[in-house]
Amino acid sequence: MADATTNPEQQSKPPRPSKPRTQKLELRERFQHVKFLDCNKPVGRVIFECWHCQQGIISEFRGEPIMGEFKGRPSISLVNVECPNCGKTAIKLSTGEILSTTAIPSPWKNDSTI
Ligand SMILES: [Zn+2]
DSSP states (O other): OOOOSOOTTTTOOOOOOOOOOHHHHHHHTOOOOEEEEOTTSSEEEEEEEOTTTOOEEEEEEESOOOEEEETTEEEEOOEEEEOTTTOSEEEEEOSSEEEEEEEEOOTTSSOTTO
């Protein structure tokens, strides 16, 4: 009698699941909405969303970025802008100083085409 039965042990290789690595990357490389206004004026403005809570924020900034040092190399110092909503660092800007930070309705919330 011919052995026509399939050997289940030989076909037991499960399809290798693709590793779900995208989650961590998404968090790290998440896109942040930022829109600069009045860049050519003494006081510029920037509209952005908080990195943590997506609160819409408008900030006025002034001055040139300060050159600092990072690990022995010259590096532009980033100014941390605190989110008025969640209190965390909403964004880091390479500018002289932040003059004001105001919470606004995010312009990106309802219109994703901006
Ligand atoms: Zn926030």
